[in-house]
Amino acid sequence: xxxxxxxxxxxxxxxxxxxxxxxxxxxxxxxxxxxxxxxxxxxxxxxxxxxxxxxxxxxxxxxxxxxxxxxxxxxxxxxxxxxxxxxxxxxxxxxxxxxxxxxxxxxxxxxx
Amino acid sequence: xxxxxxxxxxxxxxxxxxxxxxxxxxxxxxxxxxxxxxxxxxxxxxxxxxxxxxxxxxxxxxxxxxxxxxxxxxxxxxxxxxxxxxxxxxxxxxxxxxxxxxxxxxxxxxx
Numbered sequence: 001x002x003x004x005x006x007x008x009x010x011x012x013x014x015x016x017x018x019x020x021x022x023x024x025x026x027x028x029x030x031x032x033x034x035x036x037x038x039x040x041x042x043x044x045x046x047x048x049x050x051x052x053x054x055x056x057x058x059x060x061x062x063x064x065x066x067x068x069x070x071x072x073x074x075x076x077x078x079x080x081x082x083x084x085x086x087x088x089x090x091x092x093x094x095x096x097x098x099x100x101x102x103x104x105x106x107x108x109x110x111x112x
Numbered sequence: 113x114x115x116x117x118x119x120x121x122x123x124x125x126x127x128x129x130x131x132x133x134x135x136x137x138x139x140x141x142x143x144x145x146x147x148x149x150x151x152x153x154x155x156x157x158x159x160x161x162x163x164x165x166x167x168x169x170x171x172x173x174x175x176x177x178x179x180x181x182x183x184x185x186x187x188x189x190x191x192x193x194x195x196x197x198x199x200x201x202x203x204x205x206x207x208x209x210x211x212x213x214x215x216x217x218x219x220x221x222x223x
Contacts, residue, residue, distance in 0.1 A: 004155075033210075041199055043156070043213040056210055090155050097209035099144060103155030 003027050006091045006104035013081055014112055020077045021107045023091030031097050032074035037088040049074055081111045122218045131189040133217050135202035144205040147176060147187045151198045197221045
């Protein structure tokens with residue numbers, strides 16, 4: 001059983017489109033995250049949710065909107081996609097905030 | 113093989129040798145550190161963690177050393193194997209509910 005699963009694995013889309021990435025964890029963790037990894041492999045936190053409540057928003061453009069319907073799910077919706085949004089997006093979860101994160105396998109987003 | 117200095121983006125090591133990956137962290141208030149391994153096409157995978165009240169912790173073939181005086185963290189891998197080829201990240205928790213990641217070191221194991 002995959003602990004943190006995200007879909008889709010690959011997402012290719014045109015500029016200006018709206019897209020969503022879904023994430024689910026079956027670890028019973030209270031905290032979930034979205035990280036963005038750029039072409040140089042640098043990992044940067046975007047959002048963190050604890051028990052469905054937003055606790056971190058790292059100055060991400062408001063085109064990015066996370067949604068947590070319950071503590072096992074954290075989805076990411078992106079409006080009006082731009083070329084610079086191309087990256088790999090990772091979902092993660094942890095038992096305690098900022099400790100021992102478990103990552104999904106990533107969604108490679110390519111904006112054309 | 114060893115990466116030296118603040119950060120070396122690549123490290124090439126002979127199979128069977130020991131590897132040392134170094135990381136300088138930024139915040140003296142950081143109290144928790146993790147090493148992650150990321151293989152191509154996969155998400156980062158937890159290797160080992162250490163809290164600031166320790167200076168050494170050992171796992172299976174890996175050892176993490178923490179030097180708070182100079183804000184330095186290292187990961188030692190014993191008897192490096194081809195499966196150890198990956199990008200390795202250090203991460204620190206600065207007490208603000210999130211992990212901040214370093215730039216990553218790409219380890220290549222030569223047969």
